[in-house]
Structure formats: C-alpha cells, structure tokens
Amino acid sequence: MDTSVSSQLDSSLKDSMTDEEENYSDASLSPADSAQVSEVAESPAVTVVQLSDGQMVQVQGVIQAPQTSVIQSPQVQTAQIATVAELDDGDSVADTQKRREILSRRPSYRKILNELSSDSPAVPRIEEEKTEDEVPVSSSALTSVPTSIYQTSSGQYIAIAQGRTIQLTSPGVEAPQGAQTVTVSSSATPQPGATILQCAAQSGNSPQQFYIQGGQVLIQAATGDIPAYQLRSPNSGLAQSIVMAASQGSMQSPSSQHAEEITRKREVRLMKNREAARECRRKKKEYVKCLENRVAVLENQNKTLIEELKALKDIYCHKAE
DNA sequence: TCCAGGGGGCGTCAGGGCAT
C-alpha cells in the first residue's frame, strides 16, 4: 500500500521535475521557492529516481510516514531533491567542479519553460522573439552594412538603409503608428540644391521635413515637441557615413568618423543588451511564477493522494476487523 | 517628518554557450 503510493508520488515528481528545475532549486530559486522545496523533516526513506536524461536524483521523504500513521500535516509533505553528486560525501573537489558545470550549462529560461510546456500543455510557451516590431535593433538590419541606426537623445530611433529609406521609430509605440518611413529617391546622386521631402506625420502633428543638400542630409523637426535631428553624409549619398549630431548645430567632421563608428557600434550593442536584459528579467519572472504554480499543483496532488491513501486505509482496516 | 532598510527595476559589464 505505502509502496504503491510512494511510487506514484515518485513518478509524479519524476514527470514534473526536470533537471533544469533541480539546478534552479539548487542555486537560484527565489527564497520563497527554496523555502517551499527544502522545508522538510529528516527521513530515512530515500528514493533514487532516474531522470529522462539519465541523471540520478535522490528524493527524500516523499511521505514522512511514521510507522503508525501515514497522514502528516501538509507542511512536512514536501520533497527534498538533491543531485546524487551533491549528496555524495567523497571527492568534494570533483563534486564542486561537476556542480559548477551543471550550473554554468544551465539552459536559458526560454528553453526551460518550453521544456516545461512540453511536459504540461498548461504551461505557456515562450515563443521566439518576433523582430518585425523591433526595427531599431533587429539583427538583420544591424548586420547588413548599408543600414545605420541611431538613437536620439529623446529615445527615438532613426534607421537609414541603403535603399535610401529613412525610418523614424518611437520606442514603446507599435510600428504602424510609431514608424515613419521616407524613401529618398533623389539621393543616389545628390542634387546640388536642397531636396525637401515630407513624410506624413502622425495625426495632429505637423509634417517633418527632410532636407538633402549636396550630399548632406538634414532632418529637422517641424514641430517644437520633436527634437531636431541632424544627419550628414560628407561624401556621397546616404551611405553609412551618415552621423547624427548629439544636438542641434553640432555637425560632425569627417576625421572623427572612425570614433563615431566605434561609438555607434557601442551604442547599438548597449541598446541590444539593454533589451536583452529586460527580456531576460521578464522570462525569469515568468519562470519563477511557473515554478510557484507547479509547487502549488504538486502540493495539491500530494494532498489528494494522501487523502486517498487515508480512505483506502480506512477501508482496509474495516475489512480486517 | 525624517531616515534607515528592504524590494524591485534598470543599465552595464563580463563571461559562457552557440551558430556560422
């Protein structure tokens, strides 16, 4: 009787705990999570469970059962899970190395959550990021040499592609509303005079004007609430040598193009890393929430099984009498 | 009201993993 129930619980745990989760419970769970997992009384009953990848896991005290009664308070009916390597006393140096390897090889939150979701359909999957609405930081745009992306001091992005396309994007605004695209058809060979382009601004705003003057490109705001951008291409056309002045009136000299390129690359890198860190934190929160849900589910499951066991035991005792 | 402490979010850096 006890054996069957504990095996059920073991299999339940085996099904629901991936090795990545163990790594997290070992290293980086939130205090609330670790408290729920590790709050356990010492029990001599240790079950070794083999995970799907072959890793051995010791599950201690799945049911803290004294000899007389199986039923215990729910507080102590949690499982303590530790890898065999950690529990093994001998060869601590090798254990430490192995532990470090396990920790350092931990997959990303997306992978972990996707694996969890493959286990249980209730867990939402984290889809691969769509780059369509990330024009300023899309890798394809960044790796293609002709595209230049700049961020203004107000947070707006200016993307200039070799196709003579200028795109203004405001952060936090969906692409259809936030992006303004202008195709510069006359700039392959810059006109000696100024070519004025107008793009349809957002409703309610005055149109912005783009001046192209003898190889120079100036983007000026027509309204006071939009900061003034100044771009220029000293040699020809709208190639990547276009730079953006930090403020109105501070045009860049060609001699500083190398430093500008370095600065631009750094800005792009920082911007992408900023986004990545934000996304990583979001996924981490989602992952922790997922683990908390899983703890709740497993606790409920445990409770139900114990009640079931109690009922069966009552029936058995009645028949024995 | 002031202030210390904690929590949460953010930006940046560093380093490992991975694809090319």
Added chain:
DNA sequence: ATGCCCTGACGCCCCCTGGA
C-alpha cells in the same frame, strides 16, 4: 575564430514601510 545571445553580478535609483 568570430559575432551574437543569454544571463549572473554589480551598482544605482526609486518607492514603500516601519520606527524614532
């Protein structure tokens, strides 16, 4: 080998809360 992505770690800032 290289570049990109992901994430831990660190410092900073802001907000909230409880005590003096």
